Amino acid sequence: MKISKLGEFGLIEKVIAPEFRELVNKHLTGIGDDSAIIPISQHTSHLHTTDMLVENTHFLREKIAPYQLGFKSLSVNLSDIAAMGGKPLASYLSIGLPKDMEVEWMEEFMRGYKDLSEDEDVPLLGGDTTSSQAGIVINVGVTGEIDNQLIKKRSDARDGDIVCVTGDVGDSAGGLQVILDNLPQDQVSSKLLDQHLTPYPHVSEGIWLASQPAVRAMMDVSDGIGSDLQHILKASQLKGYVELEKVPMSLELREQAGIYQWNPLELAISGGEDYVLLLTVDPAGYEQLGRDFEAEFGRPLHAIGYLAAGEPGITYLKDNQEVKDLKEGYRHF
Amino acid sequence: MKISKLGEFGLIEKVIAPEFRELVNKHLTGIGDDSAIIPISQHTSHLHTTDMLVENTHFLREKIAPYQLGFKSLSVNLSDIAAMGGKPLASYLSIGLPKDMEVEWMEEFMRGYKDLSEDEDVPLLGGDTTSSQAGIVINVGVTGEIDNQLIKKRSDARDGDIVCVTGDVGDSAGGLQVILDNLPQDQVSSKLLDQHLTPYPHVSEGIWLASQPAVRAMMDVSDGIGSDLQHILKASQLKGYVELEKVPMSLELREQAGIYQWNPLELAISGGEDYVLLLTVDPAGYEQLGRDFEAEFGRPLHAIGYLAAGEPGITYLKDNQEVKDLKEGYRHF
Structure with a gap:
């Protein structure tokens, strides 16, 4: 069987993960969350994550500046x-x-990587450089730290939870569309492009949200x-409802979608690379959490649906009526 | 300037590392050793290392079995x-x-990766899978642990230290030569090939040696x-002498070199990918250490030279006479 047939998640679930179930003992948490968890004391754990970006799969060299690629890789x-x-x-x-690349390209790449490193106070501690006959290949790993009691896993959702996101979705997919269709760059399309090329990670939001018991x-x-919501549903064995009219989309996305006849909801639901946070919230604490989030970050926490008992899977609703026919999320294979 | 002109070490020293000197605070040790060091308590540190293997730079798909590549990557x-x-x-x-690869290839890759994982009791905790239009690309990261007082850095060498290696060198380079020249596989060439394709890391030796004060x-x-010795010399600001007649080389390498008129010393000194350990030892403790090492591992610790005050750089000696004209170590660029 070809790998393309099995797909990314199939490869992980069928070929990679089963081999290691027995080696991952109860102290470590591995494949299945955004980061691995290694406890370092009774109170604290280290987190580790890694992502690979391959030219022509994740980016086109002539469509992303090296500064942007350095920023985005981190x-x-x-x-x-x-x-x-x-x-x-x-x-x-x-x-x-590739051997024939200019040193200036790498300097610009590092400038982008370093600007975000400085903003978030994360030093680069090591790595590897090599020549590649096969285009640009980047792999970044990040180690993080967290209080053991505050770790938020995909399996922690419960029946009745409210599903929220920390920002607009769809802009990044809109930006990709601008690139692929060679659309003109103006103020509107630039907003979408920025979200695609230099997304800012919601690190402060994540730390703050982790400290909230709701x-x-x-x-x-x-x-x-x-x-992505499917992962939470599978890990928590719950059914999810997404209320499409509540999915936050920027004015720019709506405007650009109007001009070029995109379906903005499809971009918002299936586009990916938004790098906002998706969370589930105890309904009893939701109202207070929303107010506190807005006070802290100056923008709303968006409720977009809720969870219920039932077979894992998403039902899309518009004005409480079920909507079928939304394409699946972006898959790398 | 082209990246190939600057070289791997130039790229790290001139473009990557300077950007981060100020961000790497005194608690963390970054670029310049084999692994980064993150203290996790008064007594213990985590180590982290990462290596990228790119098709046609580090391996040829038709010359290494997926099992071997999985094993070697780890x-x-x-x-x-x-x-x-x-x-x-x-x-x-x-x-x-690449999308058209067979799932069986990946299953074999994981079998090799897992066999070594099991031998060394190291679980796979995470990662990333993606399609690549640019051939096979692999990046592995490993987190380790060490007692703060036992960490051995490249900068810890002193004037008068004896330079040692934990095993034969040159076999891996000989194995590469067998591959590149399409030489017949027999018992002798297979030994060299095995050392090139499935080198066994000296983890037990490293842990044991770290616990030895000498x-x-x-x-x-x-x-x-x-x-590699140059890195220790630069980090410790010392001069090194390598006594060529003491450099340990296998019978198989000598035999194969005789048949095909290789210079075995050049392979042993400049070939690389041996994955034995190179260490410097307090001369006062060397004899005892050598005896204890042999008792522990059933093979000798090989003294191959010594350090002295002076400008960093290696002088090669044969029967105490200086030898010039040995090619430099393998560089990826």
């Missing part, structure tokens, strides 16, 4: 630490580069709500 | 933890694969003694 990993509520401690960068399951939106 | 990282004297705790695997600086031999 950002998507910080987002995985944020997804567990952790504070990033250090990063590791492996990069494979927050239960948490993860980041990398493949799109429609795909 | 092995080279465990070796970096061993180089600091650490005990590996967990690994992370990112892999980019051991000062330590690292692993990945680029060849001639290149």
